[in-house]
Amino acid sequence: MLLESHTRLVQASYRKIAGNIFELSGIFYRKLFEKDPRLRFLFPEDLGSVQDHLLQMIATAVRQIDRFEEVRHHLENLGARHAVYGVVPKDYETFMAAVMDTLSDQLDPQRDQELLKAWEAFFTLVSETMQEGGRNAPAIC
Ligand code: HEM
Numbered sequence: 001m002l003l004e005s006h007t008r009l010v011q012a013s014y015r016k017i018a019g020n021i022f023e024l025s026g027i028f029y030r031k032l033f034e035k036d037p038r039l040r041f042l043f044p045e046d047l048g049s050v051q052d053h054l055l056q057m058i059a060t061a062v063r064q065i066d067r068f069e070e071v072r073h074h075l076e077n078l079g080a081r082h083a084v085y086g087v088v089p090k091d092y093e094t095f096m097a098a099v100m101d102t103l104s105d106q107l108d109p110q111r112d113q114e115l116l117k118a119w120e121a122f123f124t125l126v127s128e129t130m131q132e133g134g135r136n137a138p139a140i141c
Contacts, residue, residue: 006118011062028102035094035098062122079134092131
């Protein structure tokens with residue numbers, strides 16, 4: 001569960017960056033593939049539709065983060081599908097590092113320390129829930 005203060009920070013911050021989200025997502029994928037070029041081969045050549053889905057999923061999770069139990073099941077199913085795509089736990093660490101680098105570049109690491117912590121807590125919760133779904137993949141798929 002997220003602290004209430006983190007939930008509020010993430011939701012307010014998301015509203016601010018939402019207009020920029022497509023551009024941020026492009027930066028994020030560049031960083032992800034720089035960190036681990038092998039990950040590029042997991043994705044289709046045209047990243048467009050994956051990018052759309054990912055952004056929708058993040059928007060939904062941010063909107064519903066204060067009612068997390070309502071999205072838990074979707075995230076577990078998403079994690080189970082990721083296990084089928086070939087995503088392993090270490091890839092979630094790389095994913096998190098690329099997300100946090102992308103956000104740090106947009107924010108002021110001194111002034112926005114608490115906000116960065118809030119985003120990290122949000123993505124950690126989403127990633128851990130997906131990985132739980134991944135561990136139970138055969139039961140869910
Ligand atoms: C917070 C963590 C993540 C979220 C919210 C997320 C979300 C999504 C969503 C919504 C899709 C669209 C397809 C579907 O719904 O099944 C997708 C596809 C995909 N994701 Fe993720 N993802 C996350 C982490 C990762 C990680 C760590 C990897 C591995 C590097 C990864 C690799 C992929 C791949 C390869 C596809 C596309 C498969 C295809 O269309 O062929 N994702 N992701």
